Amino acid sequence: xxxxxxxxxxxxxxxxxxxxxxxxxxxxxxxxxxxxxxxxxxxxxxxxxxxxxxxxxxxxxxxxxxxxxxxxxxxxxxxxxxxxxxxxxxxxxxxxxxxxxxxxxxxxxxxxxxxxxxxxxxxxxxxxxxxxxxxxxxxxxxxxxxxxxxxxxxxxxxxxxxxxxxxxxxxxxxxxxxxxxxxxxxxxxxxxxxxxxxxxxxxxxxxxxxxxxxxxxxxxxxxxxxxxxxxxxxxxxxxxxxxxxxxxxxxxxxxxxxxxxxxxxxxxxxxxxxxxxxxxxxxxxxxxxxxxxxxxxxxxxxxxxxx
Numbered sequence: 343x344x345x346x347x348x349x350x351x352x353x354x355x356x357x358x359x360x361x362x363x364x365x366x367x368x369x370x371x372x373x374x375x376x377x378x379x380x381x382x383x384x385x386x387x388x389x390x391x392x393x394x395x396x397x398x399x400x401x402x403x404x405x406x407x408x409x410x411x412x413x414x415x416x417x418x419x420x421x422x423x424x425x426x427x428x429x430x431x432x433x434x435x436x437x438x439x440x441x442x443x444x445x446x447x448x449x450x451x452x453x454x455x456x457x458x459x460x461x462x463x464x465x466x467x468x469x470x471x472x473x474x475x476x477x478x479x480x481x482x483x484x485x486x487x488x489x490x491x492x493x494x495x496x497x498x499x500x501x502x503x504x505x506x507x508x509x510x511x512x513x514x515x516x517x518x519x520x521x522x523x524x525x526x527x528x529x530x531x532x533x534x535x536x537x538x539x540x541x542x543x544x545x546x547x548x549x550x551x552x553x554x555x556x557x558x559x560x561x562x563x564x565x566x567x568x569x570x571x572x573x574x575x576x577x578x579x580x581x582x583x584x585x586x587x588x589x590x591x592x593x594x595x596x597x598x599x600x601x602x603x604x605x606x607x608x609x610x611x612x613x614x615x616x617x618x619x620x621x622x623x624x625x626x627x628x629x630x631x632x633x634x635x636x637x638x639x640x641x642x643x644x645x646x647x648x649x
Contacts, residue, residue: 367397374400379410390421398425399433406436406445415446426457431466434458438472442481451482462493467502470494474505487520498531506535507543514546514555525556536567541576544568548582552591565592572603573646577610580646584615588622597626601634602649606641 370385383404389397402421405414419440425433438457441450455476461469474493477486491512497505510531516523529550535543548567551560565586571579584603587596601622607615623631641649 367394370397370400374409379404383410390424393424395425395428395430395433398422399430399436402433402436406440415440417446419446426460429460429464431461431464431469434461434464435466435469435472438469442472442476451476453482455482462496465496465500467497467500467505470497470500471502471505471508474508487517491517491521498534501534501538503535503538503540503543506531506538507540507546510535510543510546514550525550527556529556536570539570539574541571541574541579544571544574545576545579545582548579552582561586561592563592572606573649575610575646577607577612577615580604580607580610581612581615581618584618597622598630598634598637601626601631602637602641605635605638606646609638609642 366385367389370382370389373379373381373385383401386394386397386401386404390401398421402418402425403409404411405421406418407413411417419437422433422437422440426437434457438454438461440446441457442454443449455473458469458473458476462473470493473483474490474497476482477484477490477493479485491509494505494509494512498509510528512521513524513528513531529547532543532547532550536547544567548564548571550556551567552564553559565583568579568583568586572583580603584600584607586592587594587600587603589595593599601619604615604619604622608619626634637649
């Protein structure tokens with residue numbers, strides 16, 4: 343099971359570890375971090391063509407995400423391969439993702455796993471996490487939950503938020519014969535990931551506080567965490583926040599805001615939210631529904647911030 347972090351956070355973490363070979367590389371890095379992708383491309387492309395592996399990796403990233411260039415998976419793969427052949431763990435991991443997802447190359451789980459292994463053996467946290475996910479699913483390798491958890495822990499201990507989140511899930515539900523259910527341990531990992539802004543961890547930690555699992559029940563803290571996740575577009579967080587407004591738990595009861603967040607969660611694919619809207623509307627006046635719909639439109643325009 344893979345979790346998703348914000349693209350900018352992921353890109354920044356990948357680029358931050360790149361060694362600085364020249365002032366041109368550093369200039370490109372600064373430009374990238376400021377969203378000036380044209381300048382980043384101008385500085386990095388000549389370096390990449392000269393064989394600078396970090397520039398090759400970063401250029402691949404730009405083509406994969408379509409940052410400053412048209413999105414081109416095949417071109418991304420080309421640059422990743424050049425850097426991966428030089429033993430760059432980040433490039434090996436990113437190339438592995440391309441093979442796993444079939445972007446720019448035919449989907450090939452075994453090739454993906456081999457690349458993740460190369461990166462993981464160098465201590466690359468992202469490679470460890472993705473390899474762990476393959477051991478969980480049994481794609482490209484023999485399914486092995488113990489090995490998956492070992493790899494997740496290695497990545498999580500390096501601060502990789504997605505690995506911390508999945509460990510939280512594993513400890514929350516338990517894994518028969520592998521890991522006993524442990525709510526306190528789940529909370530510990532969720533907190534570490536939530537502090538890094540991982541919306542899934544924020545949502546799941548909110549559930550722990552809402553239900554009093556591994557922590558004292560605290561509706562206000564649950565609502566706070568759901569809000570953080572909701573503002574990042576997490577549909578489950580949005581749905582759970584709507585429930586807090588509906589029940590008046592941790593926030594002041596407000597049917598209009600409850601409907602607003604349910605409506606947004608529904609539009610973001612939460613099926614339960616879609617079903618709940620019908621229940622909510624039976625308890626609301628037509629003017630309340632209209633106001634909630636207006637607020638939802640405004641909230642989407644504001645990218646869910648300050649709603």
